Amino acid sequence: MSAxxxxxxxxxxIAGVSKSYPGVRAVQDVTLDVVAGExxxxxxxxxxxxxxxxxxxxxxxxxxxGHLEIDGERVALRSAADGLRQGIVLVPQALxxxxxxxxxxxxxxxxxxxxxxxxxDLDADLAEVVVQVGIExxxxxxxxGGLSPAVLKLLxxxxxxxxxxxxxxxxxxxxxxxxxETERLFAIIRALRExxxxxxxxxxxxxxxxxxxxxxAVMRGGRLVxxxxxxxxxxxxxxxxxxxxxxxxxRAPGTAVRAQDAxxxxxxxxxxxxxxxxxxxxxVHAGEIVGLAGLVGAGRTSLIRTLCGVEPADAGRVLVxxxxxxxxxxxxxxxxxxxxxxxxxxxxxxxxRLTVAENVLxxxxxxxxxxGWLPLITPRRQRAQVAETLAQLKIEPPHAAGLxxGGLSxxxxxxxxxARWLMRRAKVYVFDEPTEGIDIAARAQVHALIRELATQGxxxxxxxxxxxxxxxxxxxxxxxxxxxxxxxxGPGAISETAIGRASLGADAPAEAVxxxxxxxxxxx
Amino acid sequence: xxxxxxxxxxxxxxxxxIIIVVFSLLSSDFLKGDNLQDILxxxxxxxxxxxxxxxxxxxGDFDLSIAAVAGFxxxxxxxxxxxxxxxxxxxxxxxVAAGIGIGVLNGMLVSYVxxxxxxxxxxxxxILNGLEFAFAGNEQIGSGYPQGFVDFCRSDIGPIxxxxxxALGIAVAVWVLLERTATGRNIRAIGGNMEAVRIAGIxxxxxxxLGFALCSGLAAVxxxxxxxxxxxxxxxxxxxxxxxxxxxxxxxxxxxKLGEFNIPGTVVGILIASIINNGLLLIDVASWAVYIxxxxxLLVALxxxxxxxxxxxxxxx
Numbered sequence: 028m029s030a031x032x033x034x035x036x037x038x039x040x041i042a043g044v045s046k047s048y049p050g051v052r053a054v055q056d057v058t059l060d061v062v063a064g065e066x067x068x069x070x071x072x073x074x075x076x077x078x079x080x081x082x083x084x085x086x087x088x089x090x091x092x093g094h095l096e097i098d099g100e101r102v103a104l105r106s107a108a109d110g111l112r113q114g115i116v117l118v119p120q121a122l123x124x125x126x127x128x129x130x131x132x133x134x135x136x137x138x139x140x141x142x143x144x145x146x147x148d149l150d151a152d153l154a155e156v157v158v159q160v161g162i163e164x165x166x167x168x169x170x171x172g173g174l175s176p177a178v179l180k181l182l183x184x185x186x187x188x189x190x191x192x193x194x195x196x197x198x199x200x201x202x203x204x205x206x207x208e209t210e211r212l213f214a215i216i217r218a219l220r221e222x223x224x225x226x227x228x229x230x231x232x233x234x235x236x237x238x239x240x241x242x243x244a245v246m247r248g249g250r251l252v253x254x255x256x257x258x259x260x261x262x263x264x265x266x267x268x269x270x271x272x273x274x275x276x277x278r279a280p281g282t283a284v285r286a287q288d289a290x291x292x293x294x295x296x297x298x299x300x301x302x303x304x305x306x307x308x309x310x311v312h313a314g315e316i317v318g319l320a321g322l323v324g325a326g327r328t329s330l331i332r333t334l335c336g337v338e339p340a341d342a343g344r345v346l347v348x349x350x351x352x353x354x355x356x357x358x359x360x361x362x363x364x365x366x367x368x369x370x371x372x373x374x375x376x377x378x379x380r381l382t383v384a385e386n387v388l389x390x391x392x393x394x395x396x397x398x399g400w401l402p403l404i405t406p407r408r409q410r411a412q413v414a415e416t417l418a419q420l421k422i423e424p425p426h427a428a429g430l431x432x433g434g435l436s437x438x439x440x441x442x443x444x445x446a447r448w449l450m451r452r453a454k455v456y457v458f459d460e461p462t463e464g465i466d467i468a469a470r471a472q473v474h475a476l477i478r479e480l481a482t483q484g485x486x487x488x489x490x491x492x493x494x495x496x497x498x499x500x501x502x503x504x505x506x507x508x509x510x511x512x513x514x515x516x517g518p519g520a521i522s523e524t525a526i527g528r529a530s531l532g533a534d535a536p537a538e539a540v541x542x543x544x545x546x547x548x549x550x551x
Numbered sequence: 552x553x554x555x556x557x558x559x560x561x562x563x564x565x566x567x568x569i570i571i572v573v574f575s576l577l578s579s580d581f582l583k584g585d586n587l588q589d590i591l592x593x594x595x596x597x598x599x600x601x602x603x604x605x606x607x608x609x610x611g612d613f614d615l616s617i618a619a620v621a622g623f624x625x626x627x628x629x630x631x632x633x634x635x636x637x638x639x640x641x642x643x644x645x646x647v648a649a650g651i652g653i654g655v656l657n658g659m660l661v662s663y664v665x666x667x668x669x670x671x672x673x674x675x676x677x678i679l680n681g682l683e684f685a686f687a688g689n690e691q692i693g694s695g696y697p698q699g700f701v702d703f704c705r706s707d708i709g710p711i712x713x714x715x716x717x718a719l720g721i722a723v724a725v726w727v728l729l730e731r732t733a734t735g736r737n738i739r740a741i742g743g744n745m746e747a748v749r750i751a752g753i754x755x756x757x758x759x760x761l762g763f764a765l766c767s768g769l770a771a772v773x774x775x776x777x778x779x780x781x782x783x784x785x786x787x788x789x790x791x792x793x794x795x796x797x798x799x800x801x802x803x804x805x806x807x808k809l810g811e812f813n814i815p816g817t818v819v820g821i822l823i824a825s826i827i828n829n830g831l832l833l834i835d836v837a838s839w840a841v842y843i844x845x846x847x848x849l850l851v852a853l854x855x856x857x858x859x860x861x862x863x864x865x866x867x868x
Contacts, residue, residue: 337750357752367750375750380743380811385736389751394733403731447751 037096038063038193038225039115044083044093052436053079055249056093061194066216066226068240068257070233072269072467076249077229078120081196084227085117086110097193114193118200122179126172130162133171134186152189159222160185161215177208181215188219195219196227201235213239231269233262247271248466270467289313291349292486293365293455295334298343298353303329305511306343311455311486316477318501319490320526326510327490328370331459334488335367336360347454361390364454368444368461372437376444379433384409386432387416387446416446421472438469445476456480458489462496474500494523494530508532562855563806563816567823574830581833588710594825595714596621596773596780601796601817602722603769607762608800609729609812610741612661612668614763617770617796619676619683620650622789624774626683626692629784633695643775650771651764653679658760684786691785696778704779714776719818721769726814738762742812794845795824801852805859824848 037060046054054076061067071077082088084095086104094101097113104110110117124133134153157163160181165174171182180200187195197216201209216239220226230236236243243260245253245268253268289312297306304326311317319327332338334345336354345353345363352363360367369375378386388395388409393402395409410428417428420442427435432443441461448456458477462470477500481487491497497504504516506529514529574581600617607614624646631642657675661668706713729735737758740748749755770792777790802823803816827848831841 336752356754357750358754361752369750374744374746376747378740378743378747381736381740385740389736389740389748390753392733394736402733403727404733404736405731 036063036099037061038098039084040096040099041080041084042094042096044080044090044095046079046083046088046090052249054083054090057246057249057251058093059244059251059254061225061227062242063225064223065241066220066228066239068236068243069227069229069246070231070236070243070265070269071246072231072470075246075269075467077246078198079249080246081117081198081227081229084110084194085115085196086113087117111190114191115196116187116190116192116194117196118183118187118198120199122176122183124171124179124182127170129168130165130171130174130182131167133182134167134189136186138189152191156185156188159188159215159219161211175208177211180212184215188224192224194225194227196229198229199231200228201230201232209235233265233269237262237265245269248468287312287315289315289484292347293488294346294349296344296346298330298333298345299341300329300333300338301341303510304333305509307512308343309505309512311488313484313486314481316481316487316489316500316502318497318504318521318526319488319507320494320497320504320530321492321507321513322530323492325507325530327492327507328459329510330507331367331369331457331488331490334360335365335457337367337369361451361453366448366451366453366456368448368456368458370460370463372440372444372463376447377432377440380431382406382409382429383417383422383432383435383443384413384428386443387413387450389447390451413446413450416450420446420449420476422446436466436469438465438472441465441469441473445473449476449480453485455486455488458487458491460491460493461489462491462493494526497521497526498523506530562859563802563819563823567819567826570823570826570830574826574833578830578833581830584710586829586833588707588712590822590825590829591715592712593829594821595712595718596777596790597792597795597799597825598715598718598818598821599721599773599776600770600790600792601799601821602718602725602814603766604796605800605803605812605814605817606725606729606738607668607759607766609738610759610762611745612759612762614654614657614672614766615669615793616653616657616672616676616679617766618789618791618793619679620653620767620770621774621777621792622787623679623683624650624771625778625781625789626687626784626786628775629692629696629778630686632697632700633692633778633784636695639697639700646771646775647768650774651768653771654764654767655760657767658763661763662756662759680787687784687786689786691783693783696782700779701782704776714780717776721772722814722818725765729814734758734761739811794849795821795828798824798845798849798852801849801856804856805852809859810856820852 039061041057041059044054044057045052057080069077069080083090085107086109087107089103089105095104096102102113104113107117125136128136131153134156135149138149157167162178162181162185165178171179174182184197184200200212213235216226216228220239228236228239237257237260240257242257243255243265244251245255245265247269252271255264291310292313293311295307295309297308298304299306307330309317319330321327329338333340336357336359339355340353343353344351347363347365352359354360354363354365357367378389381389384406393404395404395412406429413428418425422439422442427439432440435443456477461477462473465473477487477489489497489500498521501521502518504521504526505512506514506516506526508530513532516525516529580586600621604614604617628642628646631637631645632639653675657672660666660671704714708716729738737748737753741755741758745755773790773792778784799817799820800812802820804810804812806816806819807813808816827844828841831844
């Protein structure tokens with residue numbers, strides 16, 4: 028197919044497209060041609076701008092700058108419907124299937140009014156597409172709700188193919204699939220490609236992108252940092268482009284073992300929050316980083332919110348340094364020495380209209396050092412008070428202290444939240460998705476900082492849905508499933524595969540997943 | 552972006568200037584010293600109310616009971632000191648306490664129970680209107696005010712009305728509270744991201760109640776001073792302050808701290824509202840037109856604040 032790709036003209040030209048959100052330049056000046064008949068891989072780390080770029084191409088959002096050309100003509104897509112009319116079809120990562128409609132209804136949903144289908148025989152097309160995406164065995168009259176994730180994904184691709192797309196965009200199609208299901212999907216995608224379908228294939232899994240793509244475009248920090256021919260590149264080359272030379276090492280193996288002998292700082296004893304968290308017990312030692320893994324919805328965030336006093340516990344105790352402190356409010360948790368760095372900083376941590384200094388000092392009851400005997404604070408004194416911590420965290424720009432926090436990039440906003448809790452010197456640091464949506468350099472800095480905290484002897488509980496992050500950072504990993512800790516992975520047993528399989532509840536080799544009977548984990 | 556940046560800092564001063572020029576052309580009396588003094592006199596009490604209103608509005612909570620609280624204070628303090636001969640300090644303390652109590656009630660219903668601020672404060676306002684009538688009966692109170700109180704409310708310090716000086720003092724005090732204390736920082740923070748403030752360990756419920764309490768307390772202060780200024784009271788004929796206060800607060804969001812409610816902005820907003828009101832009376836527009844203008848000013852203030860904020864803040868309700 029690569030011969031066709033080389034000869035074909037550009038169907039879609041992305042010309043200097045940019046998109047910013049408050050605090051984030053999601054896509055910056057990206058220029059890229061999509062050639063007729065090719066499969067173009069699009070790779071990048073979390074937050075590199077892949078999803079935003081696809082929304083710009085498919086009309087889901089208008090770009091701030093630059094434009095699109097389709098067949099050499101400049102177009103302005105005002106909505107996803109506009110994109111569909113131009114033949115650009117996005118198959119999103121999430122399973123967007125209506126469960127109570129039949130398979131057939133899901134396939135043809137919205138097609139009645141698609142002008143690209145005018146004059147076509149829907150039933151004939153349907154029969155063809157069903158074979159194309161390999162779901163000819165599925166009962167078209169049955170409700171879609173009962174099908175497996177893999178079949179639903181094929182159904183979504185089929186619904187896309189029924190629109191006779193010029194360009195089919197597949198956003199992380201394998202994200203939710205298991206091994207055998209992935210192979211089945213690949214076979215379908217290869218067949219579509221042989222039939223001449225133009226595909227943009229988005230993934231952060233490099234081997235599958237390499238196996239499928241004629242060309243691979245690499246994004247990093249919102250920019251296009253390289254476009255490689257599939258046959259001339261390799262995983263190492265792509266990985267280097269993706270991370271930009273930032274390579275993180277796992278912690279020295281010895282530290283984890285030593286931490287096990289250190290005193291227990293944080294202990295949960297049957298802590299429960301119905302219905303999301305079943306009674307959960309765990310211990311974190313001084314100087315230890317304990318990873319908390321599990322699928323989204325496994326109860327990680329609820330457990331953390333309960334332990335940090337954001338939501339009240341229904342049962343159980345929280346102990347810090349052996350003293351019972353079960354917090355009934357955030358205030359009590361802070362007093363007990365628990366620092367909570369929540370997920371979704373824009374919604375839960377940052378006050379955009381306050382200055383960076385005010386944000387850092389937010390938990391301070393006096394708002395900073397008072398002015399003599401008066402309980403008054405001044406912006407200048409606040410800036411001076413936080414200056415050292417901001418410099419230590421390399422928050423950009425250097426004079427950020429007096430600026431509204433809302434104007435900073437995602438990575439710098441996250442550092443502001445870190446600064447807030449570093450200044451308070453807590454005994455326990457609880458991180459929830461600490462590097463969600465921040466660039467790779469900031470991510471490495473955040474990771475270094477978390478390690479530094481552990482070295483100073485605090486207890487760290489780190490929850491993340493980024494399996495790579497948990498594997499990289501943790502001395503020990505607890506895997507949650509359905510509101511309880513389902514597995515513990517000790518030093519030596521931690522790997523992305525082991526965490527992934529334990530999260531899904533898949534049977535794993537005995538040496539990789541220890542049953543949840545260790546003295547540190549009691550769940551039920 | 553650039554148009555907004557230009558509109559912001561220059562917009563409010565430019566509009567103020569245009570209004571002044573128009574009225575001075577339409578009426579030769581407009582720029583005379585006596586009239587300027589009148590404008591300040593008319594601004595004083597609405598300024599106290601609008602400064603108070605700025606506090607809950609900063610947190611996204613709208614208080615529509617302010618006019619009813621002020622009217623309640625005017626009538627009931629008149630009943631106490633003019634009709635029943637109680638001393639002024641007693642009346643003052645009782646009604647300021649009542650104002651604060653009403654604010655606490657509003658605040659608890661809104662932030663603790665979780666009811667809509669708009670509807671709660673409309674309901675509480677109606678209850679106060681009824682109570683005001685019940686206390687006063689259907690009779691005007693026109694005599695018996697302590698002369699010292701009346702003289703004080705009508706006096707000037709140099710060319711500036713005493714009440715305006717008091718109002719400015721209150722504005723400065725509230726500015727210090729908002730910009731130089733942790734409580735004020737929390738008030739501004741709640742308007743920006745209430746959930747983040749809660750997760751940082753701050754009692755947001757208490758702070759929202761405090762906001763309503765300060766707002767109602769200041770409305771009561773304004774109502775009491777209105778009794779002294781007028782030396783007459785009749786139920787449901789209190790300070791006309793609802794629309795001018797909201798207009799002032801929103802005009803304020805388009806000046807100084809762009810897109811954010813702020814005290815200096817509210818002060819300028821009240822002056823603009825008073826200038827327009829005064830000018831309309833000078834050029835003898837029909838009294839029905841004054842109502843129309845008040846509504847139009849409020850709408851224009853909203854649109855202007857929205858334009859400056861770029862469609863994000865300010866909001867509320």
